Amino acid sequence: MGHATSVxxxxxxxxxxxxxxxxxxxxxxxxxxxGVNLASVNYHFGSKEALLASVLERRFGPVxxxxxxxxxxxxxxxxxxxxxxxxxxxxxxxxxxxxxxWDEQGTNFLQLIGRLLSVPHERVRSIxxxxxxxxxxxxxxxxxxxxxxxxxxEVAWRILFLMGALINxxxxxxxxxxxxxxxxxxxxxxxxxxxxxxxxxMTAPSRQSATVLR
Amino acid sequence: MGHATSVxxxxxxxxxxxxxxxxxxxxxxxxxxxGVNLASVNYHFGSKEALLASVLERRFGPVxxxxxxxxxxxxxxxxxxxxxxxxxxxxxxxxxxxxxxWDEQGTNFLQLIGRLLSVPHERVRSIxxxxxxxxxxxxxxxxxxxxxxxxxxEVAWRILFLMGALINxxxxxxxxxxxxxxxxxxxxxxxxxxxxxxxxxMTAPSRQSATVLR
DNA sequence: GTATGATTAAAACGAACGTTCGAGCTAGCC
DNA sequence: GGCTAGCTCGAACGTTCGTTTTAATCATAC
Numbered sequence: 001m002g003h004a005t006s007v008x009x010x011x012x013x014x015x016x017x018x019x020x021x022x023x024x025x026x027x028x029x030x031x032x033x034x035g036v037n038l039a040s041v042n043y044h045f046g047s048k049e050a051l052l053a054s055v056l057e058r059r060f061g062p063v064x065x066x067x068x069x070x071x072x073x074x075x076x077x078x079x080x081x082x083x084x085x086x087x088x089x090x091x092x093x094x095x096x097x098x099x100x101x102w103d104e105q106g107t108n109f110l111q112l113i114g115r116l117l118s119v120p121h122e123r124v125r126s127i128x129x130x131x132x133x134x135x136x137x138x139x140x141x142x143x144x145x146x147x148x149x150x151x152x153x154e155v156a157w158r159i160l161f162l163m164g165a166l167i168n169x170x171x172x173x174x175x176x177x178x179x180x181x182x183x184x185x186x187x188x189x190x191x192x193x194x195x196x197x198x199x200x201x202m203t204a205p206s207r208q209s210a211t212v213l214r
Numbered sequence: 215m216g217h218a219t220s221v222x223x224x225x226x227x228x229x230x231x232x233x234x235x236x237x238x239x240x241x242x243x244x245x246x247x248x249g250v251n252l253a254s255v256n257y258h259f260g261s262k263e264a265l266l267a268s269v270l271e272r273r274f275g276p277v278x279x280x281x282x283x284x285x286x287x288x289x290x291x292x293x294x295x296x297x298x299x300x301x302x303x304x305x306x307x308x309x310x311x312x313x314x315x316w317d318e319q320g321t322n323f324l325q326l327i328g329r330l331l332s333v334p335h336e337r338v339r340s341i342x343x344x345x346x347x348x349x350x351x352x353x354x355x356x357x358x359x360x361x362x363x364x365x366x367x368e369v370a371w372r373i374l375f376l377m378g379a380l381i382n383x384x385x386x387x388x389x390x391x392x393x394x395x396x397x398x399x400x401x402x403x404x405x406x407x408x409x410x411x412x413x414x415x416m417t418a419p420s421r422q423s424a425t426v427l428r
Numbered sequence: 429g430t431a432t433g434a435t436t437a438a439a440a441c442g443a444a445c446g447t448t449c450g451a452g453c454t455a456g457c458c
Numbered sequence: 459g460g461c462t463a464g465c466t467c468g469a470a471c472g473t474t475c476g477t478t479t480t481a482a483t484c485a486t487a488c
Contacts, residue, residue, distance in 0.1 A: 002464065002465055002466090005465080005466080019334060020237075020334055021235065021237060021332075021333065021334055022238075023234075023235060023237035023238035024236075024237035024334075026444080026445065026446085027445080027446060027447090028444080028445080028446090036466080036467095037465095037466055037467050037468080038446090038447095038467090038468090039447085039448080039449090039466075039467070039468085040465085040466070040467090041446090041447095042446080042447060042448075043464095043465070043466080044465090047446080047447080048445095048446065048447090114332065115332060115334065117382075117385075118235070118328065118329060118332035118382075118385050119235065120233060120234055120235055120238075120329065129392060132392075136392065136393055136394070140393055140394055152394075152395065153390070153395040153396050154395075154407055155395075156390060156393040156394060156395030157383075157390065157393075157395060157398070157404070157407050157408075157411075158407070158411055159393060160379075160382075160383050160389055160390065160393060161379035161383060161407075161408060161411045161412075162379070163382065164378050164379040164380070164381065164382030164383045165374075165375035165376070165378040165379045165382075165415075166378070167378065167382050168331075168332075168374075168377065168378030168379075168381050168382045169371075169374050169375060169378045171332050175374060176367070176370060176371065176374065178343060178346075178350065179350055179354055179370040179371075179373060179374060180350070180354055180366075180370060181366065181367040181369075181370030181371060182367050184371070190371070192421050193368055193371050193372070193375075193421060194375060196418045196419065196420075196421060197372050197375045197415040197416075197418055198375075198415065199418070200414045200415050200417065200418030200419075201379075201411040201412065201414050201415035201418075202411075203414065204410045204411055204413070204414030204415075205410065205414075206410075207406050207407060207410060216434065216435055216436095219435080219436085240474080240475065240476085241475080241476060241477090242474085242475080242476090250436080250437095251435095251436055251437050251438080252437090252438090252476090252477095253436075253437070253438085253477085253478080253479090254435085254436070254437090255476090255477095256476080256477060256478075257434095257435070257436080258435090261476080261477080262475095262476065262477090
């Protein structure tokens with residue numbers, strides 16, 4: 001059954017890409033983990049790069065769909081006024097929710113994202129862009145409406161800062177120990193901490209109104 | 215002159231590691247950029263991995279020394295009370311200041327950091343740890359004193375979030391355009407934006423006192 | 429001028445990589 | 459039973475890698 005083989009390869013590739021990054025993950029290692037033949041990758045996916053593309057598409061689709069669904073709920077609410085917390089939550093929560101579901105398989109979804117987003121690979125970049133275009137097109141204006149005291153550009157930069165806090169923290173599991181702190185007990189604890197940090201950061205005063213230390 | 219060759223190799227390696235990451239950067243590419251013989255790397259540094267170690271040590275030393283110097287200045291001030299902004303600035307500013315100095319050479323220092331911090335390499339990790347141990351040992355307690363309303367663990371997590379915002383944003387130059395925003399005009403503008411974001415995030419209310427959306 | 433250590437260079441090695449090929453197996457259809 | 463398409467497999471290819479070897483050159487000291 002060809003489909004079962006494809007899924008085995010995708011699972012093994014995800015795990016290997018998360019652990020080693022793209023360049024250092026070898027097809028021999030991936031196919032050994034998957035328990036399939038080396039040639040299967042090229043048969044089912046065409047190339048190593050195409051395999052990576054499939055791994056990313058398989059995971060980002062659901063996360064971004066969930067983000068957009070949460071955003072739609074927010075925008076349907078009758079309560080007026082800015083809801084930065086809702087937006088931050090809608091952006092971050094789906095990642096943590098999918099993590100619990102997918103990490104059962106022994107992969108580290110968030111580590112995968114963090115690792116692959118730092119890969120300087122043109123195809124990766126274009127897949128990211130394609131996956132995130134709608135999310136960006138919907139979230140950036142929503143944040144801008146919720147944060148009218150900020151310049152449009154600064155809102156976008158803050159979203160980048162927020163994504164950076166999300167991604168980098170997840171790339172390195174175990175980094176808390178390095179900082180003399182315990183690991184968050186579960187995904188919810190970390191999500192709560194990050195939402196608080198993010199909401200506060202997003203709603204910080206604008207650079208014009210703040211006296212910045214120099 | 216052996217020393218001149220070493221510096222050429224370090225500069226070329228830095229540029230290549232920043233652009234490609236560690237695994238995908240080849241010694242042949244590096245030595246071609248440096249205009250030296252392939253064997254020079256092994257002669258002067260011992261191995262590819264040792265070369266990476268030298269690249270990191272060369273750059274992180276001055277940044278972390280600057281961080282500690284700024285922290286010492288803060289702690290010497292007679293003004294009492296928490297100075298979260300000073301701490302955030304002390305942590306972030308040295309990176310931007312060195313960037314202006316070192317990028318003259320055509321390397322992208324911040325991109326290098328971001329790229330290499332995501333490398334799942336044991337030696338890289340141990341070098342990072344060694345370089346950052348003193349910074350962490352001094353900054354984490356200082357932040358904890360400045361933020362007594364927070365649990366000790368949460369302070370550490372927030373520092374991680376802050377570092378994540380710093381690192382990830384820098385890993386991908388040009389990402390602002392993807393979000394429909396212009397690039398920050400200069401390093402100072404980006405630093406100011408990030409300091410505001412970070413200070414506000416660090417000083418956010420604790421999870422106990424905040425009602426987090428669920 | 430000679431000796432020595434440092435440095436550089438060309439060449440080659442062994443290993444591993446991703447990709448391709450030809451053969452064999454399996455399941456479904458007639 | 460025969461045929462076909464899909465799928466899997468072992469083997470090998472060409473390429474690239476990091477490292478090593480050997481020889482030559484250079485700078486310094488005497």
